[in-house]
Amino acid sequence: MGTDDAADWVTAAVAATRGWQEDVYRHVHQHPELSHQESHTAALIADRLRALGCEVHEGVGGTGVVGFLRNGDGPSVLMRADIDALPVREQTGLPYASEVTGTDAQGAEVPVMHACGHDVHLTCLLGAAAALSGARDRWRGTAIALFQPAEELGDGARRMVDDGLVALLGAVDVALAQHVLPFPSGTVATRPGAVLSAADSMRVTVFGRGAHGSMPQSSVDPVVLASMIVIRLQTVVSREIAPVEPAVLTVGSIRGGTKSNVIDDHAVLELNLRTYSDQTRARVLAAIRRIVTAECQASDSPREPEFEMYDQFPPTINDTAVTDRVRAAFDRAFGAQSQDLPLQSASEDFSDLPRALGVPYTYWGIGGTDPETYRTAAEAGRVEQDIPVNHSPYFAPLIQPTLDTGTRAMTTAALAWLAAT
Numbered sequence: 001m002g003t004d005d006a007a008d009w010v011t012a013a014v015a016a017t018r019g020w021q022e023d024v025y026r027h028v029h030q031h032p033e034l035s036h037q038e039s040h041t042a043a044l045i046a047d048r049l050r051a052l053g054c055e056v057h058e059g060v061g062g063t064g065v066v067g068f069l070r071n072g073d074g075p076s077v078l079m080r081a082d083i084d085a086l087p088v089r090e091q092t093g094l095p096y097a098s099e100v101t102g103t104d105a106q107g108a109e110v111p112v113m114h115a116c117g118h119d120v121h122l123t124c125l126l127g128a129a130a131a132l133s134g135a136r137d138r139w140r141g142t143a144i145a146l147f148q149p150a151e152e153l154g155d156g157a158r159r160m161v162d163d164g165l166v167a168l169l170g171a172v173d174v175a176l177a178q179h180v181l182p183f184p185s186g187t188v189a190t191r192p193g194a195v196l197s198a199a200d201s202m203r204v205t206v207f208g209r210g211a212h213g214s215m216p217q218s219s220v221d222p223v224v225l226a227s228m229i230v231i232r233l234q235t236v237v238s239r240e241i242a243p244v245e246p247a248v249l250t251v252g253s254i255r256g257g258t259k260s261n262v263i264d265d266h267a268v269l270e271l272n273l274r275t276y277s278d279q280t281r282a283r284v285l286a287a288i289r290r291i292v293t294a295e296c297q298a299s300d301s302p303r304e305p306e307f308e309m310y311d312q313f314p315p316t317i318n319d320t321a322v323t324d325r326v327r328a329a330f331d332r333a334f335g336a337q338s339q340d341l342p343l344q345s346a347s348e349d350f351s352d353l354p355r356a357l358g359v360p361y362t363y364w365g366i367g368g369t370d371p372e373t374y375r376t377a378a379e380a381g382r383v384e385q386d387i388p389v390n391h392s393p394y395f396a397p398l399i400q401p402t403l404d405t406g407t408r409a410m411t412t413a414a415l416a417w418l419a420a421t
Contacts, residue, residue: 006415007333009138013131014407021127021403024048026096028119032085032112034102035150038063041083041122045147048126052133054145057168061160066168067145069132074141075417078175078357079128079410080350081121082151088113091393116390117180117368120397122147124178124366124406131411132418139418144169146353154199154313157352166356174322175354175361176413178406181344182387183367184374185398188330188409189341190364192323196316197246197274198281199347200309204229204269204292207303213261222267223256225299229269229292230254236287247284248274248345274345276315313347319360326362329416333408341365346390362413366406368397 024044033041042063049056054067063083089111090098100112129145150156183189206229208222230251237247249271256267271288275281292305330338341364354361367374369387377386388394 006138006419009135010131010333010408010411010415013134014127014404014411016134017127017130017407018400018404021123021407022399024126025119025123025399025403028122029114030096030098032098032100032114032119034087034104034110034112035084035153035156036062037102038083038149042147042149045083045122045126049129049145052129054129054133060165060168061149061156061163063149064156064160065147066165067129069129069143069145071136071142072140074139075173076142076144076169076171077414077417078144078146078169078172078353078359079125079414080146080148080175080177080353081125082118082148082156082348082350083122084118084150084152084156085112085114086116086152086391087111088115088391088393090115092396094396113393115392115395116152117395117397118151120180120368120402120406121178123403124410127403127407128410128414131407132414139415141418143414143418144172148350148353151348151350154311154347154349157349161352161356165353169357172357172359174417175357175359176326176410177350177361177363178409179348179363179365180368180397180402180406181365182369182389182395183365184369184371185367186371186401186405187337187339187367188334188364188405189339189367190318190323190327190330190362191341191343192318192320194276194315194317194343195341195363196344197248197276197347198315199311199313200273200281200285201311202271202273202288203308203310204271204288205266205306206269206292206296207266207301207305208264208299209302210265211263213263216263219263220300220302221263222265223263225295225301226254226256226267226269228299229295232291232295233271233288236284236291240283240287241280245280246276246343246345247280249284249288274347276343313349314351314355316348316351316363318362322360323362325416326364326413329412330364330409333412364409366402366409368402370398
């Protein structure tokens, strides 16, 4: 089978899925579900996979779904999509906008929106499964469509692994994943090596001595202590990390005190760290602990500070050989629309899957922004100001050609291993 022939039949197969895919996308977008609550979404996916002739396993890791298309001897390719939504109130104004509310893990009622594009991802993976199912004479092996819950919490992949995923999947040769990003729709972009950062959130509690606001001499003020920590932490990246090594350290929350004339006895800081190497991660985490401890000593804190790590995501580091193979397939299929992906500061947990399986992987981006809107913003030098990004209440990927592009990209990447010669 020639490469031109492959591109032609994939394009035709994707066109055949377009009608139902768009309906599925609108439905899922309008009915989003929070992490670990994706029961309706999972049921819809399982039903669609069964209709395609897949062997379906539900409830993996809670609400995960795995579909197998077995087509003789050959490689086994894992294709992954995430399926959960965010506690965000949608403000896109779309006719299929979400008006859903849900209950979060703390029991609070929150708005829910597919503000990160997971509705795009799952729809495109269903389309790729449909394309492969309808053309079994053109490939050999096993195509695995894995729909992962709770990516936004960073524990969905690990829960699937802990629930026996490795044994369920058996031998796998390569893992693939993609993400819709605020680039022009119709484009696909990848890169070898580091793609997404590792992420670590840390909750730091520092202790003081409470007193009346009019008697500060009797206190150890934890608000002042926390403030000094925030200032000093600003020097970690700027003065302890080489300028060519990317890192981001953000203090996103400080909580201390309940009343203007009361000096409390503790304060809580919440920090977020993004890094691209184990060495930089270790160095920054050590610096945080060193600075917090030193500032507590300088303030004569009566207790040692407490550190709690949470919401941790692994780095996403593309295998070079796998990425080169996929990039070559993309170049043939997409031409000039196959581009280089800039390093991304976001994080996610996809790489927990191939690491548990012991297989190489690659991860790429597809554009979701109206090309003309993007061009206008770029010409004005206002892309970052005018183009809504993932997690924004205004994030609304253009349905087409975004779905076509994502479906073609996943199918094309899988065929780089599965295609019959």
